[in-house]
Amino acid sequence: EAGVAQSPRYKIIEKRQSVAFWCNPISGHATLYWYQQILGQGPKLLIQFQNNGVVDDSQLPKDRFSAERLKGVDSTLKIQPAKLEDSAVYLCASSSQGTSYEQYFGPGTRLTVT
Amino acid sequence: DQQVKQNSPSLSVQEGRISILNCDYTNSMFDYFLWYKKYPAEGPTFLISISSIKDKNEDGRFTVFLNKSAKHLSLHIVPSQPGDSAVYFCAASEYYGQNFVFGPGTRLSVLP
Numbered sequence: 150e151a152g153v154a155q156s157p158r159y160k161i162i163e164k165r166q167s168v169a170f171w172c173n174p175i176s177g178h179a180t181l182y183w184y185q186q187i188l189g190q191g192p193k194l195l196i197q198f199q200n201n202g203v204v205d206d207s208q209l210p211k212d213r214f215s216a217e218r219l220k221g222v223d224s225t226l227k228i229q230p231a232k233l234e235d236s237a238v239y240l241c242a243s244s245s246q247g248t249s250y251e252q253y254f255g256p257g258t259r260l261t262v263t
Numbered sequence: 264d265q266q267v268k269q270n271s272p273s274l275s276v277q278e279g280r281i282s283i284l285n286c287d288y289t290n291s292m293f294d295y296f297l298w299y300k301k302y303p304a305e306g307p308t309f310l311i312s313i314s315s316i317k318d319k320n321e322d323g324r325f326t327v328f329l330n331k332s333a334k335h336l337s338l339h340i341v342p343s344q345p346g347d348s349a350v351y352f353c354a355a356s357e358y359y360g361q362n363f364v365f366g367p368g369t370r371l372s373v374l375p
Contacts, residue, residue, distance in 0.1 A: 191365030254306030
């Protein structure tokens with residue numbers, strides 16, 4: 150079974166530029182999560198999708214961040230415009246919501262905003 | 264306001280001994296808890312979970328204990344192996360499968 154795929158793995162941009170991250174979850178997983186992990190901290194949930202609907206986006210800075218999950222499979226997370234404090238690893242995870250709720254994480258995208 | 268705390272940033276243990284990683288939480292509504300392990304440049308990997316109706320869950324070398332009255336859980340690794348060296352995150356959910364809150368992590372080093 151293929152794992153969660155994310156691209157790109159690394160991205161360096163200047164502040165005020167825009168950036169987009171892509172995630173392909175494990176096949177058949179209905180739930181998809183985007184997390185932001187700042188150095189030295191635990192992952193912070195940004196948005197959670199159930200199929201192509203949003204379950205929770207209470208911690209998503211909606212003035213600059215947006216996310217979509219078309220057709221309930223792949224997802225993209227966009228930042229526009231980026232700020233210095235957006236430098237972090239962006240993790241995508243998926244879960245099947247079968248008998249347990251463990252999430253399977255992708256390798257993450259390391260974003261550096263200069 | 265940190266709802267999930269891991270007060271030990273790091274822990275060193277000799278190979279073969281027990282590793283005990285601790286996690287405290289403040290939200291009494293949390294009812295589902297997970298532990299993840301993370302190696303550098305990789306995403307976190309699920310280890311073990313426990314729901315609030317249990318006080319212990321065991322999977323091979325890994326055991327998680329939950330003390331709801333103290334709002335405390337711990338992960339025991341016995342025996343510890345050098346491959347267990349990683350950052351361990353505790354996570355909690357108020358709604359089964361939703362709104363996961365992660366702690367800041369504890370870096371475990373298992374010395375040969």
